[in-house]
């Protein structure tokens with residue numbers, strides 16, 4: 074199954090067992106995807122295939138679900154994980170434009186990782202720093218009062 078070299082065997086075993094318990098049960102799709110995301114940090118394609126087979130759901134529907142919800146990701150996280158807050162306080166102070174700019178600069182959509190594995194972009198709800206909104210985090214660093222024009226500057230710090 075290995076899409077990448079990692080000690081994933083245990084994780085695959087665990088998720089396969091969980092999937093096996095829900096054979097033919099379509100309602101288990103989301104909980105199983107959540108478990109996969111928790112275990113791997115993303116939803117590997119091989120697991121999507123397994124879920125589709127065991128639950129009796131077309132693979133395109135499984136894939137569609139993974140891409141629909143922003144808390145699922147299709148690739149492992151990048152070296153730098155950029156979390157853009159789009160909670161209420163950040164939203165009203167222009168977070169959508171900041172997110173858009175990150176998407177443009179990185180050439181990916183939120184929820185994705187750049188092909189070189191360097192950056193992941195995530196949209197999240199409230200980072201707990203509403204007074205500094207719009208707020209983003211890159212790994213453990215918080216960046217306050219973001220503006221679209223500050224995006225290239227922030228990216229330059231993470232190479």
Ligand code: FES
Pocket residue numbers: 158159160161162163164198199200201202203204206207208
């Ligand atoms: S809403 Fe963005 S930090 Fe709280």
